[in-house]
Amino acid sequence: MPKIKTSKKKFPKGWDIVEPTLEEFDIKMREAENDSHEGKRKTESTWPIFRIHHQRSRYIYELFYKNKEISRDLYDFCLNEGYADKNLIAKWKKAGFERLCCLKCIQDPNHKCICRVPRVDLDKDQIIECVSCGCKGCASGD
Template structure:
């Protein structure tokens, strides 16, 4: 969520008015996702937060693409957006590294979040999962990540 604006907050740099409608749309989607309550019987505890993670990822990817891919915004505006928390600074830092271009969330690479001390299964390339399943003559059991609901975020997918 973006920070709350106060008198001490610096005014938005030039160009913010062009991207603010899209950022406002993401904010509306986030509010809807946070207020939406699923049935306690049909969903797991983590499933209710998956949509929030996905919208957060989309908003950060939007800012990342504007600055690094399309070069449509200035560095000043980009840094202001990060400072005001319109995008996730750490997630964008990972996207710039090789092997993490499609990373869905930071929880999936934190080894202390899992019981066996490794990263999430969504980071394993789909081809590797299928090859291992073929050796065991079983179908691939992985459908969605338990942290954020992604179906796989390995760079080779």
């Protein structure tokens, strides 16, 4: 007989602080995944998923690094369980990447994503919209 998988995770102290918000993000993510993709470009259908993933990671990042409201144990638990993207957070800690929207925008060193170009270097009438994630400009600074 196969083993029945049961979740015996022990949640760290302070989990009750982040749990309601993470559940809201989970509901939003399910809605975005089940949303109709008719009339949208292929890449455009994944933009809401990227945004929610970014918001959830930013929430955990700000609670730990900026506001210091959660413990290291809870932060590590959130990273290990996939509630936040540890690679994206690692980039946010580096200068020039504080507002990075997703890792796709910096993966290819020969290609500079339009959302990573500072607004000063663009025409005033130019509309910024990243093809891969739909970001409207995440370059640090103006």
